[in-house]
Amino acid sequence: MIIATWNINSIRQRLDHLTGYLRDIGPDVLCLQEIKCQDKDFPLQAIEDCGYSAAVHGQKTFNGVAILSKTPLEDVQAGLPGDDSDEQARYLEASVRAGERMVRVASIYLPNGNPPDTDKYAYKLAWMDRLIAHASGLLRQEQIFVLAGDYNVIPEDRDARNPEEWAGDALHLPKTLAQFARLKNLGLTDALRASTDDGGLYTFWDYQAGAWQKNNGIRIDHHLLSPQAADRLVSVIIDKQMRAAEKPSDHVPIRVVLDL
C-alpha cells in the first residue's frame, strides 16, 4: 500500500498537477494540505474521475485538509480533539481497508508558528500538545496508523540546506524540536529516517530568492508511523520532480510503501 502526502498550496490552482499525480503515481491514499477552499468548492468530480473517493475538511481562504483513497474512507473524523474553539481546518482522520486489516490515516497541517514572538507560536506549541495527546490515544489501540502531512518542523540540521537560516525560525526552534521529540518518543517512527541517514533530502523549497534553483530546501513533510506500521515499512520516495513543474506547489509529494 502506498500512502502519500502533499501540501498542494491551493487545490484549485493545482488541479491538473493533482490529477496527473493520481494517474501517473496512483497512490492508494493521498493526504492533502492547504487545499485553501471550502468543502462546497472542492473539485470532487475531477478526483472521482481519477478513481478516488475523498474526505474533505475545508475552510475559506486558508488551511484545509483532505484524504483521497482508491477505496472507501470509513470513520471519518474532522478536527484535532482538545480545543473546541479552534476553527482552523488542519486535521482529518479516516480508515481505509487494506486486505484483511484496516489502516488509520491522518492528514496533518501543523501550524507554521511564525513569527515566534507572537500568539501564532503559542498556538503551534499548543496544537502539538493536542497532537501528542491524540497520538497517545491512537497508540493504545495498537493498530496500523500513519500520521502524514506538513508538520512545519525541520527535525535536524541535516534536514536543511542552510540550517543557520532557520536557527530562530518557528520551524526549527528548540521548543519546536522538543515537542516533535515528545511526539516521536511516544513510539512513532519518522518513516524517512527509518529508511536513510542521508541529509539533503528536502520536501519544500520557498518560492522566493531562487530557493529551488539553489536547492535551498528543507524537510518538513513527514510520515510518522505507529509500531505496527513501521514493522511493515518498505520504502520512502520523495517526488522531487514535481517541484520542477510549471506553476508548482512549494512542497512536493512524499510517499511511503507499506507491505500489508
Add this chain to the structure above:
DNA sequence: ATGTCGCATTCCATGCGA
C-alpha cells in the same frame, strides 16, 4: 534582494499568511 505565490477585498492595489 522588501526577491514569490494564493486568496480576499469593495477591488485593478493592497494586506495577510506562508
